[in-house]
Each structure stands twice: as C-alpha cells, then as structure tokens.
Amino acid sequence: MHGLSLAVAAAKVDTGDTAWMLVATALVLMMTPALGLFYAGLVRSKNTLNTFMMSIGAIAVALVTWAAVGYSLAFDGSGSLIGGLHNAFLHDVGFAPRAGMTIPHLVFFAFQTTFCIITVALVSGAVVERMRFGVFLIFAALWSVCVYPVLAHWGFGNGWLMGHGTLDFAGGIAVEMASGFSALAAALVVRHRKDYGRQALLPHNAVYVLLGAGLLWFGWFGFNGGSGFNTGRNSVLAFTNTLLTPACTLVVWFLLDLVRGRKVTAIGAATAIVVGCVAITPAGGFVSPGWAMALGALGALPSYAIIVLRPRTRVDETLDVLAAHGTAGFVGILFIGFFAQRAWNGISDGLVYGNARQLLWQALAALATPAYAFCATFLLLKLLGLATPLRTSEREEAIGMDVTQHGEEAYASGEGAILVTPESGLEGPRPVAQPEPA
Numbered sequence: 001m002h003g004l005s006l007a008v009a010a011a012k013v014d015t016g017d018t019a020w021m022l023v024a025t026a027l028v029l030m031m032t033p034a035l036g037l038f039y040a041g042l043v044r045s046k047n048t049l050n051t052f053m054m055s056i057g058a059i060a061v062a063l064v065t066w067a068a069v070g071y072s073l074a075f076d077g078s079g080s081l082i083g084g085l086h087n088a089f090l091h092d093v094g095f096a097p098r099a100g101m102t103i104p105h106l107v108f109f110a111f112q113t114t115f116c117i118i119t120v121a122l123v124s125g126a127v128v129e130r131m132r133f134g135v136f137l138i139f140a141a142l143w144s145v146c147v148y149p150v151l152a153h154w155g156f157g158n159g160w161l162m163g164h165g166t167l168d169f170a171g172g173i174a175v176e177m178a179s180g181f182s183a184l185a186a187a188l189v190v191r192h193r194k195d196y197g198r199q200a201l202l203p204h205n206a207v208y209v210l211l212g213a214g215l216l217w218f219g220w221f222g223f224n225g226g227s228g229f230n231t232g233r234n235s236v237l238a239f240t241n242t243l244l245t246p247a248c249t250l251v252v253w254f255l256l257d258l259v260r261g262r263k264v265t266a267i268g269a270a271t272a273i274v275v276g277c278v279a280i281t282p283a284g285g286f287v288s289p290g291w292a293m294a295l296g297a298l299g300a301l302p303s304y305a306i307i308v309l310r311p312r313t314r315v316d317e318t319l320d321v322l323a324a325h326g327t328a329g330f331v332g333i334l335f336i337g338f339f340a341q342r343a344w345n346g347i348s349d350g351l352v353y354g355n356a357r358q359l360l361w362q363a364l365a366a367l368a369t370p371a372y373a374f375c376a377t378f379l380l381l382k383l384l385g386l387a388t389p390l391r392t393s394e395r396e397e398a399i400g401m402d403v404t405q406h407g408e409e410a411y412a413s414g415e416g417a418i419l420v421t422p423e424s425g426l427e428g429p430r431p432v433a434q435p436e437p438a
Contacts, residue, residue, distance in 0.1 A: 020230070049410045054124035055121040063116075072088045074149040078163070115223075119171075122325060151173055152174040156171075168282045169228075246277050279296065
C-alpha cells in the first residue's frame with residue numbers, strides 16, 4: 001500500500017520541472033558566497049574575512065532555523081499574519097508534490113531555504129566592520145524566525161497581501177524591501193564606525209566586487225527564473241527579463257557616472273548590476289520585456305541618488321543595502337501596479353492597462369513591508385543589546401575584525417602582520433615561529 005501511494009505521488013511530479021528547480025536552487029545557494037565576495041571587496045582589507053564569514057554564518061544559522069520553524073511559519077496554512085507549525089522540523093515535507101505544484105515538496109522547501117539564507121546575509125552589509133561575529137549569528141537566528149517568515153507569509157505564503165492580490169514574483173517583499181529597511185534599522189541601532197565621516201573608508205578590492213556582482217547576476221537567473229516553479233511561460237519571461245533589466249540599469253548608471261564624475265567606475269558598475277537584478281525581482285514574471293527594460297532604466301535613478309547622498313548623513317549603512325535592495329525592491333513592487341499586463345502574465349493588469357486596484361495593493365505592500373521590517377529589526381537589536389554588547393571595542397575595530405573575531409588575516413603581510421598573542425589581549429591562535437634563514 002505504501003509503495004502504491006508513492007507511485008501515485010510520483011506520477012504527479014514533472015521530472016523536467018523538478019530538474020530545473022534543483023538547478024535553480026543550486027544557483028540561488030551560490031548567490032550567498034557570491035554576496036560574501038561582493039561585500040568583502042567593498043570593505044577595508046583588515047575586515048575582509050569577517051565580512052565574508054557573515055555570509056557563511058548566514059548559511060549555517062538561517063538554514064537550521066528555517067528548517068526548524070521558519071518554513072512552517074511562512075508556508076503552513078493561510079492565516080493572515082503568520083502560518084502555523086504543522087511543517088516544523090519538515091514534518092509532512094516529503095517527495096509528494098506540494099499542493100498545486102509539479103515538484104516535490106522537499107524541492108520547494110530547499111528552494112525557499114536559499115531565499116531566507118541570502119536575505120539574512122544581505123542585512124549584514126549594514127553592520128560590517130564593527131559588529132561582533134557571535135552577536136551577528138544570534139541576530140541572524142532571531143531575524144530568520146521573527147522577520148523573514150512573517151513577510152514571506154504575507155507576500156507568497158497565502159498571507160493577507162497575497163490573499164488580496166498583491167503580486168510579487170520572486171521576493172520584492174520578503175527579500176529586497178525586507179533586507180533594505182532592516183539594514184537601515186540595524187545601522188541606526190549599531191551606529192556608525194569610529195572613523196565614519198573623518199576619513200575615507202574605501203573599498204579595498206574592486207575585482208572582488210565585480211566578480212561577486214557577476215556571480216550574483218548569474219545566480220539571479222535561478223532566483224527569478226525558478227520562482228515560477230516550472231518551465232512554463234512565467235519562468236521563461238522572468239529569466240529573459242533578468243537578462244534585460246540589469247543591462248539597462250548598467251547603461252543608465254554609466255551615464256550618471258559620466259555626468260557626475262566624468263568616469264565610469266567599477267564599483268558603480270557592480271552596484272548597477274545588483275540594482276537592476278533587484279528591481280526586476282518582484283516584477284520578473286508580470287511585465288513584458290519592453291517594460292522590464294524601462295524598469296531597469298528607471299530603477300537606477302533613486303538608488304543612485306541615495307548612494308550619493310547617504311555619505312553626507314550620519315547614518316553609516318555601510319554597504320548601501322537600503323539603496324541597492326530596499327529602494328530598488330520598492331520601485332519594482334510599485335512598477336507592477338502600473339505596468340503588469342495580463343497578456344504577458346496571465347494573471348492581472350496594472351493601472352496603465354485599466355486595473356487601478358492592482359496599484360492600490362502594490363502600494364500597500366510597499367508601505368507595510370518597510371514598516372514591519374524596520375520596526376521588528378530595530379526592536380530585536382535593541383533587546384539583544386540589553387543582553388550583550390552588539391559591537392567590538394574601538395581598539396578592536398581599529399585593529400580589524402579579521403584578527404579580533406577570527407584570529408586570521410585575509411592577506412599575509414609579512415613583517416607588518418599583527419601578532420595575535422595572549423599579551424596582545426586578543427583571542428586567537430599564536431603563529432608558529434619560523435627559523436631564521438641560514
């Protein structure tokens with residue numbers, strides 16, 4: 001009897017769709033180390049390993065918490081605000097297809113896991129170069145239970161936004177706006193680096209940044225293309241739009257760089273790729289290729305403006321997660337309300353095509369998501385700060401997070417290397433003495 005039930009379940013699974021979703025899941029998982037590389041190039045060399053390790057830490061912590069309770073809170077049931085706990089610890093998540101899908105429930109779980117992981121890693125960009133690594137891991141665990149599953153349920157887990165017809169193809173709500181506005185809250189609570197505003201805090205390796213951005217774009221074809229959960233028209237449309245939108249963002253960014261500084265910068269190019277990918281994330285399967293190109297051009301403008309203006313403030317949102325993800329995700333969500341087209345998506349038109357109601361619900365999502373993400377993150381960090389210091393001392397910050405948090409350096413620096421010993425007051429392994437050359 002058990003074998004018969006497995007055969008019936010297997011007959012409902014489409015092997016082509018499943019194969020594509022396994023590839024898409026691997027592509028999205030690769031995006032988190034790619035993000036680590038992107039972020040590591042943007043910080044000073046003494047913080048390279050620590051910045052990368054925050055992304056690696058997010059993989060470990062978010063994966064475990066998501067499997068334990070996060071997935072169930074996001075996708076179990078159709079409650080307005082939050083799901084249930086029936087699928088906690090992957091209870092009843094097996095080889096049978098998830099309702100309404102042609103892929104095994106386990107594959108759906110794995111794909112959604114990679115989304116939670118990278119969203120947690122994105123938030124780290126607001127607090128690099130000063131937040132204690134152990135504290136970040138605790139924060140990552142709390143955030144991946146209290147913030148991400150709630151917004152995932154709202155947007156694509158049968159919560160109140162999805163129930164009222166809000167469109168979000170691949171995570172403009174739970175990933176992009178959530179990470180951007182959580183990053184703003186984190187920057188305000190943890191506060192600025194000690195040298196912020198007093199000296200230039202420049203990226204140390206533009207090649208890392210470009211390579212990381214390129215790998216992110218590559219992985220985004222799984223991120224957006226996989227969000228149709230099959231090999232049908234919406235996945236094909238999202239895949240194609242993910243090719244077009246970042247290219248248009250790049251062109252506009254080049255022009256903005258030339259007008260502002262007469263030079264096209266590598267850091268700007270890498271940022272533009274990310275902004276374009278983010279902007280099309282919520283809209284990928286809902287707008288035509290022509291409108292996707294327009295979104296790429298339009299999405300560059302507010303993100304560029306925030307990146308230019310932010311250093312003039314006292315808000316040290318270090319790696320501009322708000323500009324690249326929160327703002328571009330906000331633009332993408334609203335863009336759907338204007339330019340969604342039933343002829344392309346088979347679901348709904350936007351305002352331009354006669355459906356004003358779609359814009360109303362997109363606008364509500366664009367207001368409710370930042371409000372919840374910001375307030376919940378702010379509260380989590382304030383409470384965590386009551387239990388333990390969130391950041392290192394000024395002395396440890398000056399030495400660098402690689403040595404003080406991990407006892408290692410990204411780059412061997414010979415005679416200039418920092419000696420980590422008990423006498424230095426820093427934890428870490430003592431280097432092995434090398435014999436003098438004959």
